[in-house]
Amino acid sequence: MPRLDTAGQLAIDVPVQPKKQTRAELQSAIKSARDIMRKDAGLNGDLDRLPQLSWILFLRAFDVCVEQEREAENLDYERAIAKPYDWESWGSTTEFTGDEFLAFVNTELLPYLRGLKSDDEGDPRNVISTIFQEVNNRMLSGTLLRDLVNVVNDISFESSDDIHTMATVYESILKEMRDAAGDSGEFYTPRPVIRFMVEQSFLKLGQSILDPACGTGGFLVEAYDELKELPSSRMELAQLHRNIRGIEKKPLPYLLVMMNLLLHGIDVPNVVRANALLRMREENSPRHRVDVVLTNPPFGGEEEKSVAARFDNAGVATQETAWLFLYSVIERLKPGGRCAIVLPNGSLFGGGVGAKIKAKLMKECNLHTIVRLPQGIFAPYTQIPANLLFFDKTGPTKEIWFYEIPLPEGRRGYSKTKPMHYEEFKNCANWWGSEARESREENNFAWRIQAAEIKAGGYNLDLANPHAGDDLDHRPPVELINDLIKTEEDILCLLSELKASMGEGN
Structure with missing residues (x-):
């Protein structure tokens, strides 16, 4: 009803805009949450505390970003989580x-959350049920648990700016989570590597994009960020959400990737929890193939014998995960599809x-580029040297370009406190040029090899930079020792592969 102000004029009510949370405020809230969890006897270290915070944060974000938003758009919307299990009730x-x-x-x-299910493939109930199958509350104090939920309840998701800020803070939590996981033998792709691989894949709207070993979702988030401003309709945006696809085997990373994508605006992430090698083997039909694969599969380990046995009829008798993933990715690509993979x-x-x-x-793909990364890119968790392979399923390889990323001047390697920076890829990106790659030239870091030469060499792709000097008299002793260590590591890798290919007991 119209009202008059004190001067007798018609007063107009202006809606009060919710106060945006700053990054510092959110970081403070997360710090408070972690301080509360440190007091609980049931939680030991960040590998316990961060998952505990994540599933509570997921339910809070799901309530605001999915349930409330859909209710506002559709008066007939039936909540996925019913009372008294919805966030407002508890x-x-x-x-x-x-x-x-x-x-x-x-x-x-x-x-209740584990038991949710629906016959509709896109129903969020199925997502929630899958997430919570192996989620447990590890806190022993109901009072401390209440305090933790109160902190999460005070976090605002009222605007897209709030969600973006929360996503940024959450990514910093994931980095710590990845650091902690590295101590237990798992390590994840550095963000600069992810960004470079996504940019050099030249993604387009409408393409299906898969990471079959998605972990906490680094590649999927980066791909989505690359494309999210392009949709011009709700239909195109919904299609983009469906096209960002992932597979994750372990329950904890699965919870984290779902939370990560939810905070970045994908309310029903298209990520399945499964053994990707089995999944891709079982779904080996044209309708399951994708346009783009971006991934860093696990390497340095062996897959279960029962999984490896599924590849025997393809003539691929090995338990080495990296080989099985590479084979599966080739099969998963559509004709004309492309891949960027860490090996x-x-x-x-x-x-x-x-x-x-x-x-x-x-034979089946154009392996056009191999980017050789500096030693220690995954330091301090492993010193295994890594490479980025870029290929398109457009016909056989005729030649392969190699580009060697050098260590920054004055640096001997990387560490947790001194990681790789995106700027170190700048020269390679400039050399790469456009999607057509027509402007490439050889230089001190770039060279090319004909496919026939690779074939004659037994398909050895571990080729040294021919432009690099190798004058032993002038090389530092530490560098020579590092080379000897690398040679020994390479020999051990070969012996491990030989043992795996022979099978246990042969």
Whole structure:
């Protein structure tokens, strides 16, 4: 109803805009949450605390970003999470605490979320159920759990700016999570490497983009950020959301990638929890193929015998994960599709099954570029040298361009406190040129090899830069020792592959 102000004029009510949260405020909230979790006897270290925070944060974000948003758009919308399990019923009720609250979370809330299901493939109930299958509340104090939920409840998701800020803060949490995971033998792709691989893949709207070993979603988020401003309609945006696809085997990274994509604006992420090698083997039909694969598959380990056995009829008798992923990726690409993949040096020079898979790669795809990364790119977790392979499924390889990324001047390697920076790819990106790659020229870091020469050499792709000097008299002793260590590591890799290809007990 119109009203008059104190001067007798018609007053106009202006909606109060919600106060945007700054990054510092969000970081402060996350710090408070972690301080609370440190007091609980059930949580030991960040590998316990960060998943605990993530599933609570997921439910809060899902309530605001999906449930409330869909209710505002559709009055007939039926919530995926019904009362009394929705956030408003237990997350916003601050007096619900102590042993009663703890019992509700453990015996009612989490079992309910695990039991959600729908026959509709795109229903968020199926996503929630999959996420929470192996999620458990590890906190032992109902009072501390209430305090933690209260902190998360106070985090604002009122605007896209808030969500973007929260996503930025969450990525810093994921970095710490990845650092902690590295201590237990898992390591993830550095962000500069991801960004370079996405940019040099020249993504286009309408393409299906898959990471079959997506971890916490670095490649998927970067690909989405590259394309999210291009849709001109809701239909195109929905298609983009469906086209960002992932597969993740382990429950913890699966929870983290779903949370990561949700915070970046994809309300029903198209990520499945499965063994990617089995999944891709079972879905080997044209309708499951994709336009682009961006991935850093696990390497340096062996797959289960039962999984490796599924590849025997393809003549690929190996348990080495990197080889099985490379073979599967080639099969998964559509004609004309493209791939950017991280592989260790062992995959470049390996013979036997490895040579057979590389022959398949060069016969069916145009392996146009191999970017050789500096030593220690995954330091401090592993010193295994890595490479970026770029190929298109457009016909056989005729020649391969190599580009060697040098260490920055004055640097001997990388560490957790001194990681690689994106700027180190600048010269390579300039040399690469456009999508057509027509302006490439040889220089001190770039050279090319004909496919016939690679074939004659037994498909060895571990080729040294011919422009690099190798005057032993003038090379520093530390550099010579590092080369000897690398040679020994390469020999060990070859022996491990030989042992795996022979099988246990032979």
